[in-house]
Amino acid sequence: MRIALYQPDIPQNAGTILRLGACLGIAVDIIEPCGFPLSHASLRRAGMDYLDHVDMTRHADFDAFQAAQSEAGCRIVLLTTRADVPHTRFAFSPDDTLLLGRESAGVPDDVHARADSAVTIPMRPGLRSINVAMAAAIVAGEAARQTGLFPAA
Template identity: 50%
Template sequence: MRLALFQPDIPQNLGAAIRLGACLGAEIDVIEPCGFPLSNPALKRAALDYGPLAKVQRHSSWSNFLADPARNEGRLVLFTTQSAVPFQTFDFSAGDTLLFGRESTGAPAEVHEAAQARLYIPLQNGARSLNLVTAAAMALCLATEQTDAWTG
């Protein structure tokens, strides 16, 4: 199971995603450019000492991410408010990559077009969105449970 972040804007979210991946055994794909330098101290603070446990793959562009051989292992599953499929009804597979768009603008059309599945997380009426890493944790936990991939 992989967790991919498309051009993240907030270093603390990327740091928390690295921690999430390290704790749950998910590889992290960072699709650049990011909205901050990857050497940002806030990123390092958020990741704490989980860096050595994390498996992080940086991709200099969307096309480089798509060309990575790891992309052949499963489906690209985009989480987006522009979906009609609730995530809890989806059947995840062990090789899936759970993809989340930019915090500020979401995912552009070419990302939507490349995804084999597009899912949303249902929210209460009037609620606009979850924090990126909160949504990623919900998705990763469900996918990990469905695929019997819990470790530890």
């Protein structure tokens, strides 16, 4: 399983997601360009000393990312408010990559169309979205539970 960030805007959210990946053993892909310099200095506050423990891959653009996912046999599952399928009703696979869009704008329509599947987190009516790092944790937790990433308690 992997988490991918499409052109992230906010270094604190990216750092938090990298920390999540380190703690859960989930690799993280960064699809550039980023809205900030992608460096340890910009990610340090949220990522703390976990950044050395995450398997992170940078991709020059979405085409490079999609080619790598295709070569690895990974399905791209987009997290979006525009999906009809709740993440709790989706059958995740251990080879899935959870794709999250920019905090400011999500993903463009062409990227949305190129995802293999799309899921949403059910929310109360009238509210727009959940913070991208929180969304990553919610959906990664469900995907990990379904696929057995977490050992039985």
